Amino acid sequence: MTSSPHAQARPLRFNAFVMNTASHIQHGQWRRPDARQHEFNDVDLWIEVAQTLERGAFDALFLADVVGVYGPVGGNYTVNAREGLQLPNNDPSVLLGALATHTTHLGLAFTSSILQAHPFEFARRVSTLDHISRGRVAWNIVTSFQESAARNFGLDRLGDHDSRYDQAAEYLDVVYKLWEGSWDDDALLRDKAGAFSDVDGIHRINHEGEHYRVEGPHLSSPSPQRTPFLFQAGSSPKGRQFAGTHAEAQFVGGSTPEQVRTIISDTRDVAVAQGRGPDDILFYVALSFIIGSTEEEAKRLEREYDEYASEEGFLAHANLGVAQDDGTPYPPDTLLRDITTNGNRSTLASVTHSIEGREPTVRDLGELSAKRHIRVVGTPDQIADQLHDWRAAGVDGVNVVNWVLPGSYTDFVDHVTPVLQDRGLQQREYAPGSLREKLTGSALTNERHPSAKYRGAFR
């Protein structure tokens, strides 16, 4: 496996991939005695996680989000409730406001859907967070994929996939105009002998589009990053096109370094076709770590996690629409050929494909879903070896998925981070400046990014 010069030039980036909820990804683990994610309503848990991450020189804490429940329209959310499957959950933006003041260097990333906030309000909220954190905010733009989310915001159904991306593109246009174009660099004067601001440097944006009409000016003065650092996770053709255009960092799927290498290469091609540079996007994979002082201990721990895994939780999360007419889940022994689904048939097919020699059941589907997340199992040295392979495949960063809070991060920072640092695979200390400066060396989005065209555009 050859490695690109890019991948070797610097350590991997590390985010904690979490959510302000009890069961984000590794369903069932909140029942472990050492798990504290059931205390997610308590801000002290999050302060402890954030400070642990900063102690380990993690780049960012990333708060995922949804604004609905998984399942079909009108579905029964029995499993969601029982498993704490992203229900209940809380708003990530106000939590990040709190965490900003208990950390100094840690990036503060969150997901927000175009469904949930009007771009004028959202732009100001983000600018405020960027002021409070002194330039450490990142945003993961999503279009929502839950029917329930649409129905919480006045829609009958989600728009079709492509039209959601078209709306997202306009949403980005609005917020770029507000962040980059509404205030000139020298408009904020704060001159006690004169003016607070120079009106000639504060511009209305007068956006008029298909989905939004926004006059402006932006109400916040320019924050350290202006546009927050931008994450994106699209994997469909349209989603990859969108990420290639807008993302500064992208989450990539794929279960092996080789698969990921292909996705990265394809997305770089999209980026270049959009006039961006091949290295303008950082690529992150999501990994769950199982750390032992010996390989045997790690494998024993893995069996323990498997025992706690909630197959039902994984099934419901897969959002396959696998439910009986009343919305309740099928019994585990139900043969897959006997069920109907209004969900994602291709995901269903890919999951069931691996069962051979007998008829797959709903239980098989749940077990397979539970194991689809990539695990990195072993001693700190073995983990470092595997991370080296991911880096060699062109991966820039890792979203560290937790089993338990805060233990999964405490363990990583205490046991894996020192080994990674010795090998040059994780930074020892933070670079100065904003999150974007730390990650890319640049204070603002670069001149090839679509936000850049609005600098000075309204003068």
Next chain:
Amino acid sequence: MTSSPHAQARPLRFNAFVMNTASHIQHGQWRRPDARQHEFNDVDLWIEVAQTLERGAFDALFLADVVGVYGPVGGNYTVNAREGLQLPNNDPSVLLGALATHTTHLGLAFTSSILQAHPFEFARRVSTLDHISRGRVAWNIVTSFQESAARNFGLDRLGDHDSRYDQAAEYLDVVYKLWEGSWDDDALLRDKAGAFSDVDGIHRINHEGEHYRVEGPHLSSPSPQRTPFLFQAGSSPKGRQFAGTHAEAQFVGGSTPEQVRTIISDTRDVAVAQGRGPDDILFYVALSFIIGSTEEEAKRLEREYDEYASEEGFLAHANLGVAQDDGTPYPPDTLLRDITTNGNRSTLASVTHSIEGREPTVRDLGELSAKRHIRVVGTPDQIADQLHDWRAAGVDGVNVVNWVLPGSYTDFVDHVTPVLQDRGLQQREYAPGSLREKLTGSALTNERHPSAKYRGAFR
């Protein structure tokens, strides 16, 4: 002046009435050497203010907000920019997220308009803040009064005054349903040997109204207060009706205790007509304090404040639409009879009414606007005497308007608070519990409040 038993029974309540901006009310004062409100982008200033307030046993920090600029449609915002008149400004909700973790007892109140956030998203953001602060959130519901705000959110113009209140009533209906009705008290189990939540206790609200359609369920589990403590400021007939129905605390205008006594009495009548109790609403007046160790020192300080006062800032804030055709303000010597206004003619008339014997000018209008805010000037003892009179008129609480941050609050807490505490006019320590428990003794909105009817309504 006789005092009601209600007013005598307990000390006055105190809020700091501030805004995440440079010039909130006392325009021009940011230019004072001791003023630090020009640093409002810096969260450390706000942490210092909040901790000062908590040291003085203030009940709450109240962050006002606007989501536009003052002035006519398409107007020139030269004065707004020069004076820092609520421009730039930042989002209050994420700032309160930060302040929640640096205080223990202080209430955290903020204004949010029905224009700026969808009720489904807003309800979750508030619940999250109420979790983070352990039950200290208050919300001031407003309908927005700036044309610019409407045009930031896709509207050509604001709806008419009454229709905005109708929409606000539906907005409240939606959030009450989410806060009070969506989750039963015992639905959150967090049982590691069983279920995280009981699905039978989590309800869709299926709201279908003229302005909003919201399916639910609410995504946050019940926060300590469920519905945040509710402030309201309406003074029009429709606004007073609205406050009488929904407010748990109301801001009242009026420049003397006697005027305020009448307003309070009228609003109590409205409340009773709505089936609420006469004491279900706390009434707050906004006062600016000028504190001297002698009366002479206080008066000298008052002259100093007057010298810094920005008449232009007050004029622009009055939102009278007093501007030339190009949106720029009229020169100060312009006779009022020579100007046109698309703004609030009754306010204009009330301000100009006081000029006698000569033709009023724009400058007169500005000077009068600057002095319309009620000042309480004197030694701490003299201030206590005046506050006693306000309390005797039935006032429950005071919104303390600052001249400078953080000095106005530091001075108040250091010099006035001890005298007020000796006289029983300000609490010495906080009552236990949530903000509502501290202010009213009750954990939830009382059974007469319109939110109460949704408890158990979706079972």
